[in-house]
Amino acid sequence: MTGMEAERFTLRDARPEDDPAIAALVIDGFLDKFRPVFGRGMEESVRIMERWVSLEHFSGGVQSFVVEGCEAGEVVASVGVRVSPADDEVMARGLWRALSRNLGFLRxxxxxxxxxxxxxxxxxxxxxxxxxxxxxxxxxxxxxxxxLAAAEDLARQKEKRTVGLHVSGNNIPALKLYEDEGYVEVSRQRSLLTARFLKIRDWIYLRKDLSPSVRKEAPL
Incomplete structure (x- = not known):
C-alpha cells in the first residue's frame, strides 16, 4: 500500500458511539456463522450484537480498537481485547435478556x-x-x-505475558496470519453441534508469548 493509500485509514481506540458500527461489522464479517444462529431473526441480530459489544466494554474487561475509513465515523475493521477480569454473571444476564427480548425463549x-x-x-x-x-x-x-499488533501492544501495557485467541479450523487465511505473527496452536475443541449447523468442527486455540522488545510498526 502506498503512503497516500495508508493515509486514508486511521487506527484508533474505539469510543462508545462506535458500538453500533462495531456490531454491524461483526455480523457482516461473520455472516456465515450468525445466519444459522439467528435464522429468521437476522434483523434483530445487530441489536443483540450491539448490546453484547456494550456489555464487553462495560462489564467484560474488553477494550476495542477500530480502523476508520475515508469518511469520519466509517468503521471498516475492529478488534476487541480482553485485558481485565469480566463480570461473567452480568454478561450472561445481559446477553440472555437481549436474546430473549428479540428472539423469544426457544430461539x-x-x-x-x-x-x-x-x-x-x-x-x-x-x-x-x-x-x-x-x-x-x-x-x-x-x-x-x-x-493484531495494536492488541499485542495493549497487552504489553497491561503487563500480560501472553496473548490468546480462537480461530475456526476452516478459516485458513486467519490461521496463516496468526502463524505468521508468531501464534502457536495450544489446543483444539471439537463440536458435532457446530460442525452440523455452523460447518465448524474444530476451534483452534492459539497463543503467543510476548517479548519485552519493541516491535516494528505494522503498516496499515
Missing amino acids: AMWATTLLSYPRYSARSSEAYVERLVVAPGFRNQGMARSL
Missing part, C-alpha cells in the same frame, strides 16, 4: 447454545483477542495485522 436458547463455542477460561496473565474482523471490501490491505 434464544438455540442461539445461546451455538454461541457458547468456543469455550475459554480466562487467565490473569493473558490478554484474549475477541472478534477481529475486517469488512469484506477492505480486506488484504494489512488492517487485520495492524489491529
Whole structure:
C-alpha cells in the first residue's frame, strides 16, 4: 500500500458511539456463522450484537480498537481485547435478556447454545483477542495485522505475558496470519453441534508469548 493509500485509514481506540458500527461489522464479517444462529431473526441480530459489544466494554474487561475509513465515523475493521477480569454473571444476564427480548425463549436458547463455542477460561496473565474482523471490501490491505499488533501492544501495557485467541479450523487465511505473527496452536475443541449447523468442527486455540522488545510498526 502506498503512503497516500495508508493515509486514508486511521487506527484508533474505539469510543462508545462506535458500538453500533462495531456490531454491524461483526455480523457482516461473520455472516456465515450468525445466519444459522439467528435464522429468521437476522434483523434483530445487530441489536443483540450491539448490546453484547456494550456489555464487553462495560462489564467484560474488553477494550476495542477500530480502523476508520475515508469518511469520519466509517468503521471498516475492529478488534476487541480482553485485558481485565469480566463480570461473567452480568454478561450472561445481559446477553440472555437481549436474546430473549428479540428472539423469544426457544430461539434464544438455540442461539445461546451455538454461541457458547468456543469455550475459554480466562487467565490473569493473558490478554484474549475477541472478534477481529475486517469488512469484506477492505480486506488484504494489512488492517487485520495492524489491529493484531495494536492488541499485542495493549497487552504489553497491561503487563500480560501472553496473548490468546480462537480461530475456526476452516478459516485458513486467519490461521496463516496468526502463524505468521508468531501464534502457536495450544489446543483444539471439537463440536458435532457446530460442525452440523455452523460447518465448524474444530476451534483452534492459539497463543503467543510476548517479548519485552519493541516491535516494528505494522503498516496499515
